[in-house]
Amino acid sequence: MEIHRHIHSHSLLVKTMTIHRPVYLTRSLIIGCTVALLISCLYYFGGLNRLESMSYDARIDNARQHSHTHEDIAVIMIDEASLKALDSNFGRWPWPRSVYADLMEFFSFANPRALLFDINFSEKQLKLTDNEPLNPHDQALVEATSQNKTAYHAARLVLDSEDSENPRLLNQALPLPFIHRFAIHQRFSHNNKSSIISGQLSNQSNNKYYLPFNELLDVTSGIGIVDFDPDSDGVYRRARLFHQYGKHYYPSLSITSILDNLSPQQFSREANELSIDAINIPVDSATHLLVNFHKHYDNVFSFSGVMHALNLIRAGDIENLPISPIEFENKIVFIGASAAGLNDLKNTPMDSNLPGVLLHASIASNILAQDFLVPAKTRHTLALITAFSLITAILLLMVNNNYLRNSIPLLLAALFITVNIIAFDKNIVIDLVAPLFAIALSWLIAFSSLLLIEGKEKRRFKRMMSQYLSPAVLETVVSRHEEYAKAEIGSKETISILFSDIRNFTNMSEQYQPEKVVEILNYYFSAMTTSIFHHEGTIDKFIGDAIMAFWGAPIKISDHAEKSTLAALEMLAGLTQVNQWLRTKQLSPLSIGIGIHTGDAILGNIGSENKLDYTIIGDNVNLASRVEGLTKLYNCSILITENTYQHLPANLPCRVVDLVRVKGKTKPIKIFQPLVLPDRVSAATLSETKEISDIINSSFEYYLNRQWQECITLINKIPQDDLTESLINKCQTLLSNEPPANWDGILTMNSK
Numbered sequence: 001m002e003i004h005r006h007i008h009s010h011s012l013l014v015k016t017m018t019i020h021r022p023v024y025l026t027r028s029l030i031i032g033c034t035v036a037l038l039i040s041c042l043y044y045f046g047g048l049n050r051l052e053s054m055s056y057d058a059r060i061d062n063a064r065q066h067s068h069t070h071e072d073i074a075v076i077m078i079d080e081a082s083l084k085a086l087d088s089n090f091g092r093w094p095w096p097r098s099v100y101a102d103l104m105e106f107f108s109f110a111n112p113r114a115l116l117f118d119i120n121f122s123e124k125q126l127k128l129t130d131n132e133p134l135n136p137h138d139q140a141l142v143e144a145t146s147q148n149k150t151a152y153h154a155a156r157l158v159l160d161s162e163d164s165e166n167p168r169l170l171n172q173a174l175p176l177p178f179i180h181r182f183a184i185h186q187r188f189s190h191n192n193k194s195s196i197i198s199g200q201l202s203n204q205s206n207n208k209y210y211l212p213f214n215e216l217l218d219v220t221s222g223i224g225i226v227d228f229d230p231d232s233d234g235v236y237r238r239a240r241l242f243h244q245y246g247k248h249y250y251p252s253l254s255i256t257s258i259l260d261n262l263s264p265q266q267f268s269r270e271a272n273e274l275s276i277d278a279i280n281i282p283v284d285s286a287t288h289l290l291v292n293f294h295k296h297y298d299n300v301f302s303f304s305g306v307m308h309a310l311n312l313i314r315a316g317d318i319e320n321l322p323i324s325p326i327e328f329e330n331k332i333v334f335i336g337a338s339a340a341g342l343n344d345l346k347n348t349p350m351d352s353n354l355p356g357v358l359l360h361a362s363i364a365s366n367i368l369a370q371d372f373l374v375p376a377k378t379r380h381t382l383a384l385i386t387a388f389s390l391i392t393a394i395l396l397l398m399v400n401n402n403y404l405r406n407s408i409p410l411l412l413a414a415l416f417i418t419v420n421i422i423a424f425d426k427n428i429v430i431d432l433v434a435p436l437f438a439i440a441l442s443w444l445i446a447f448s449s450l451l452l453i454e455g456k457e458k459r460r461f462k463r464m465m466s467q468y469l470s471p472a473v474l475e476t477v478v479s480r481h482e483e484y485a486k487a488e489i490g491s492k493e494t495i496s497i498l499f500s501d502i503r504n505f506t507n508m509s510e511q512y513q514p515e516k517v518v519e520i521l522n523y524y525f526s527a528m529t530t531s532i533f534h535h536e537g538t539i540d541k542f543i544g545d546a547i548m549a550f551w552g553a554p555i556k557i558s559d560h561a562e563k564s565t566l567a568a569l570e571m572l573a574g575l576t577q578v579n580q581w582l583r584t585k586q587l588s589p590l591s592i593g594i595g596i597h598t599g600d601a602i603l604g605n606i607g608s609e610n611k612l613d614y615t616i617i618g619d620n621v622n623l624a625s626r627v628e629g630l631t632k633l634y635n636c637s638i639l640i641t642e643n644t645y646q647h648l649p650a651n652l653p654c655r656v657v658d659l660v661r662v663k664g665k666t667k668p669i670k671i672f673q674p675l676v677l678p679d680r681v682s683a684a685t686l687s688e689t690k691e692i693s694d695i696i697n698s699s700f701e702y703y704l705n706r707q708w709q710e711c712i713t714l715i716n717k718i719p720q721d722d723l724t725e726s727l728i729n730k731c732q733t734l735l736s737n738e739p740p741a742n743w744d745g746i747l748t749m750n751s752k
Contacts (some may be wrong), residue, residue: 028397031391035442043434052433057349070365074299078337085304096137101144107312118336118357122210146219149653154226156210183248199269201242224253238288254363279550282374290373381431385438392442409443452584495552496564500594502545530572535563561647595628598644626662642670655693661748
């Protein structure tokens with residue numbers, strides 16, 4: 001019964017994998033959709049926020065290294081140097097509020113567009129006597145503010161949680177004068193009866209407020225809300241431009257003076273865009289502006305430097321001013337604190353201790369320059385997640401090349417990161433982490449699925465093929481199955497083909513019971529297979545007691561002739577052990593014949609749709625079989641053709657046996673007998689054998705050249721055996737009976 005060859009089985013495996021491509025497509029779509037759904041849920045419900053924030057911080061820090069604030073922004077900073085320098089004049093912090101009145105005196109010599117205090121004056125200082133309406137320092141601040149029409153003060157609107165102590169303090173109505181003066185719809189109504197606000201400017205309504213004390217509130221030119229909301233990790237990345245209390249909206253300190261300067265006609269909010277007349281500001285779903293921070297804050301001055309300049313101006317020394325009022329011409333000036341002890345330092349993506357006033361300065365700079373970061377819409381990120389999940393899964397499962405399979409997710413991720421960075425440089429903020437997670441998870445699941453499927457197929461294939469292929473060849477075929485799959489359509493290869501047969505096995509098998517015959521064959525085939533596998537041969541099939549094997553395909557090797565010949569010699573040596581085993585069983589010994597030929601053969605699937613056999617075909621396959629048949633005629637265990645002999649190394653001695661024309665062929669071939677395994681004899685024996693084979697080969701040339709006496713003389717120099725004696729006898733016969741002129745020494749076979 002014929003046993004299917006390994007190539008046939010491998011072919012079926014390749015066909016199975018090809019048939020599975022539609023299955024792979026379905027599987028990839030399932031994996032891609034599943035990953036997309038999982039990552040989308042994780043993204044939508046904030047599971048990746050922390051990682052996304054970290055990646056955002058790194059990108060903005062990289063992109064904004066050379067950024068500067070708008071030239072119209074200036075900052076007066078109460079820094080550590082100011083606290084030390086003014087300690088002798090004003091004492092420890094907090095300073096008396098007349099200090100800020102002095103500051104406004106300095107700005108009376110300048111012409112700023114706005115003077116914005118990021119300092120909350122919500123409580124009055126204690127009065128010195130009961131008869132005075134205000135503490136003198138508070139009174140000085142009120143008077144200076146009333147005289148400075150560009151002064152804006154800070155207010156706070158917060159969302160506080162209710163507890164047993166504060167329920168009466170929450171949700172109290174703002175004073176009507178405050179609403180009438182500072183609420184957006186009142187301040188910019190321009191007597192227009194129609195609403196100037198369209199849409200929701202803020203989606204968080206607050207329930208508690210802290211306003212400047214009444215006397216200061218009455219005289220200030222404007223109010224700005226100073227509260228910021230950090231992200232869940234405590235980092236300040238975004239800010240509200242408008243804060244809601246009740247039904248009314250109030251501007252943040254960052255933009256309040258800008259709005260007064262613009263005197264806008266319309267405020268509107270649609271989806272992710274907040275518009276102030278023609279200025280369109282991108283915001284997120286929570287109406288936050290993503291702050292476009294700056295690395296360099298220009299026009300930042302120390303409070304103490306300004307006070308020193310004021311003292312020089314008062315003294316009439318205007319030539320040596322450290323800070324000139326002219327520097328603040330038409331500028332929006334923020335006053336705030338950077339000293340660590342004043343508790344107004346914010347953790348931002350670019351600075352873990354950024355003074356809060358610089359947050360306001362950054363936002364004002366963004367508005368003036370219209371330099372906005374545009375965050376990606378949620379639906380765009382979800383689309384990227386879905387696309388990357390599907391693309392990764394489909395390409396990974398549908399591409400055959402392992403190098404491409406491993407490169408695809410890396411290339412896709414690298415391309416996306418590059419595009420993301422380029423987009424960020426152009427102020428477009430695309431979510432990075434969720435799409436990358438989609439690529440990674442889709443690759444991991446698809447690759448695991450691929451390993452599971454192909455691993456299962458390869459294990460099944462290896463189990464099936466282990467009885468036909470040597471381990472080295474088997475591993476190569478399994479690991480490079482795509483390369484050998486092309487042979488399925490047929491290919492021409494140069495190979496060495498071996499046929500072996502047990503002599504007189506039919507007669508011997510009639511002497512034993514069937515189970516004994518099977519036992520003998522199994523033991524014999526095991527020994528022969530070991531020799532073939534040892535030299536990396538491929539067993540094509542077993543036919544009864546015969547073996548067909550070949551070298552040079554599907555693994556291409558250059559020394560296939562040598563390996564096949566060495567395998568044949570080792571098979572002959574292994575037969576000795578088989579016969580020893582047979583003698584212990586009181587069974588008759590075996591003798592075999594092995595024929596080898598090297599030449600081109602066609603490899604491919606032969607058969608019908610229902611039964612395909614992947615095999616080697618061609619004249620050279622038939623010739624190898626004929627050579628095996630000649631071993632009986634010449635009583636040689638191994639015969640190889642001249643084609644095989646010409647590819648053997650010099651250290652593998654072979655002697656010529658004859659020049660024959662097998663049945664069905666017109667061209668004669670020389671046949672040779674390999675004599676010894678080089679690695680199993682001594683160097684002296686190998687040398688002696690090589691010398692004898694050379695003499696025999698030379699004498700045979702004399703024979704073919706009709707120099708029969710020279711042939712006899714030369715061959716008599718070596719020990720005789722059946723083949724040499726036969727050659728001597730033929731020469732003597734030819735000497736006695738001169739052959740015709742067309743004699744060529746060829747033995748023509750009329751039977752197989």
